[in-house]
Amino acid sequence: MCNYYSSVCSKETYSKIDHLLWNKLQRWGYRRHPNKSKTWVNKKYWGTKVEKPKKPWDAPKIDNWVFMTGEDNYLPKHAKTKIIRHVKVKESRSPFDGDLVYWSTRMQKHPETTSQKGRLLKRQEGKCTHCGLTFRDGDLMEKHHIIPRSLGGNDLDKNLELLHLHCHDAKHGKKIDSSTVGHATQTELDDNPF
Secondary structure, eight states, X not given: OTTTTTXXXXXXXXXXXXXXXXXXXXXXXXXXXXXSOHHHHHHHHEEEEEEOOXXXXXXXXXXXXXXXXXXXXXXXXXXXXXXXXXXXXXXXOOTTSSOHHXXXXXXXXXXXXXXHHHHHHHHTTTBOTTTOOBOOTTOOEEXXXXXXGGGTOOSSGGGEEEEEHHHHHHHHHSOOOGGGTTTOOHHHHOOOXX
8 A cells, every 4th residue: 555655745644544553553452461561562562673774874773663573573664665756757758759768767667567577678778579669658568488487487587578468469379399498599589570
C-alpha cells in the first residue's frame, strides 16, 4: 500500500497511520497480558532498531519504539517509506515530437514499472531486442528468457531481455532445437520481421 502512494505527498498520513497502529498494538499487548505491568509488555513487544547510515560518516538512525520479536522480525513503519516525487513532463515535450530516448527514460521510472523492467530498459537503451524499435508509453512489454527456464535458465537480468508483446509471441512461435540454444547465432534466433 505504501509503495502505491509513495509518489504523492503522504508522509503526514503515514505518520498518522503509524500513530494509530502503535496505539492499537499497545492496547492489544496490555489486553493480552492483563496480569503483567506495562513496562514488561513494552519490553516484550517493542525494541530498538538501528539503521545503518547510507554514508560511512553519518551517525546510525536509532528507533526505540519498533514492534518486534527479534532482530529480523519487526513491523516496518509506514513513515519510513521514501517519497519519490513525480517529475512533470517538460512543457516543450510531446510523445509525438520524436524524442524517443526522453520518453523511454521516463517510462523506466514509471511507478507501475518493476525495478527489474527498469534495469532492462536502461540496459537495452529503451529498445526492443527483437525488432529494434523504441518502447513507447502504452506498449505492452514482456520479459523473455534468453536461455529458457526449462533448459536451466534463471530469472537474473543477464538471462532476460525486454520485448514487445507481439515480438515475444513471434519469437516463441519458432521452434528452437534445445541442443543449439547456447550455440545459435543471432540471426537464427532473431529474424527481424519488420
